Amino acid sequence: MGPGLRLGLVAGEASGDLIGSLLLQSLQQRGALSGAMGIGGPRMQALGFEAWWPSERLSVFGFTDALKRLPELLWIRRRLGTRLLRERLDAFVGIDAPDFNFGLERRLRQAGVKTVHYVCPSIWAWRPERVETIRRAADHVLCLFPFEPALLQAAGIAASFVGHPLAEVIPIEPDRAAARGRLGLAEERRVLALLPGSRASEIDLIAPAVLGAAQRLQNSDPGLQLVLPCAPGMSSRLQPLIPAGLANLQVLEGQAHDALAACDVAIVASGTATLEAALFKRPMVIAYRVSPANHRRMKKLQLQPWVGLPNVLAREFLVPECLQDACTPETLAREVQAWFDHPARVATTVTRFHEIHDALRADTAQRTHDAIAQLTRR
Template identity: 65%
Template sequence: MKLGLVAGEASGDLLGGLLLAGLRERWPALRSEGIGGPKMIAQGFETWWPHSKLSIFGYVDALLNIRELLAIRKQLGDRLLADKPAAFIGIDAPDFNFGLEERLKQQGIKTIHFVCPSIWAWRAERVEKIKRSADHVLCLFPFEPELLHAHGIGASYVGHPLADAIPLEPPQAAARAAIGLAENETVVALLPGSRRSEIKYIAPPMLGAALLMQQARPGLCFVMPVAPGLREMLAPLVPAGLNLTLLDGRSHEALAACDMTLVASGTATLEAALFKRPMVIAYKVNALNWWRMKGKNYQPWVGLPNVLAREFLVPELIQDQCTAENLAREGLAWLDDPARCTAVQARFAEQHQLLRCNTAQRASDAIAQVIGSA
């Protein structure tokens, strides 16, 4: 069995690694190739370009890198058409993957898109693009297949692989020992994101908030996972005197170890919920990106835990509201209210059970069915 895959950033690589682990159980001699990162490579994946090439966020960054991205997509498509995998799986990264999937589908290669674009949140016009591009969509959330079926798009709910990978009871003591933190410390995890643009726009207010929180509660300590290649960009932003430990990756250990987290909107918010950690969600982009996005959303929530709950379980500080002062205020509010923390942790446990349904097996079953229908 040979499959082509593309994952475009750290979160996609994480999903791809978990998916490949399940696929290799079904097909032990599986060959997989395309674009991916270290999690996928650890599962025997052959990457032709580093996944960091696709770690682009927003319209401005995409425009600045459009020529290189289009060249990579053209060369990748040529190579896949020559290699003829049984199917191609695009993992998230819709702006890159849909064009590639459409080309491959037209040439007779079965195409599967893993992670339904959030058409329920914004950009519903993507439905027609999905229909042209993907033979089947693997959905992480239970309400998504019905939306796609209404437009004649094949889809399966497979749950979220992170819900299988993350234990129902987070190993806080073990994580603290691994990082070198004392059991009795109050720990806040800072997760500004894994893209350079997120470090540019979200890390400064997040680090400023950490300093304000430390001034209000001098015993606090902070941990921040740093994506590969971003330490040099991030280190100069750290305020003098901040009790901060920078970690190379290890975001799951940081979330397991912490008492609460300041976290950038995206997959990390779901990871924080699965680790049952109270959180403040931060989101800030280039002003032009924000102008183009503003008004296109169909619901009031941005963070995945809030979307799943259909209510503001946790605070969201978006764009102009994403300031050091606001983040610090909301972060301290969690630390000062243990009963509120306990209540939100119970809601997160419900979400964990909902999404925990052996995603790797469900996904491999759906992929096998798509390939079998070829």
């Protein structure tokens, strides 16, 4: 390979930080990295990534929040682009965060920097017009789902399927007993995992319904154990929303994977966590709610009937989606109870989750390394 690569990276939110950390780790293990800088989270920083701004600065929730923070985000992007152009990069990798990264990638590409966009935007679900934006911004797109490269290549965009990093991180057969042991949960009692989102706005809009459902389920089954993984900095926002009578609840600092491995069923906010639940082979109920204005806008853009990633990949409503007005404590509790009451349905769904896991597995580290090395001729 010769001297290692010098990369600029931007990762938005926790999922981008995870992908970025796995990328950095694989390049470091191959002796293929001499430096990496830009915007990243704690996982990336723990590997020596030089974070000029933390990932949380890019976190926005919906169109309204993005408009409010637009001046700040544009200022960060201008400053970041100028600084990256002074660094003599071999390549820039924008990890997800398309509204931020595409403009930055376009500027860097016009200046002669090779650009990679990691995580194909959901052009198959929303905003197909983004294909032209991708074409102008990225020299190559690294795709997490196997059906995506063909869509991009048909539009003249170089792309490759590199597998989903989570499919490598999460074991094919998660150890439920070990996870319960780590969390101090009784093996013989049911466990419900509550994942109402990692952003402040998600917690405000979704957590009350999720916690209300937990209260109803526990009223019917007083022995029900509850685990609620909390994103960094969100505990103080969650605590006032917890009903006073809710018992057997553990609020965890992180540990989402332990919670999913330990649980029988999960209530999960739509997003990457739904895929994590599927890879842990846990039946789930998907919950999501946005502001009325955002909901009207999203409905106009939606191209397919499914929102949750397990359903998109299965091409059917494999797990229930309780969205917007249907995201109520009563509906969520009813759907969770249906999983508890029908073990045959659980077994069939777990089989489908195994199929999804197999389809997403690849040697992600090697494929990602090869794509970047080929692009940079290194």
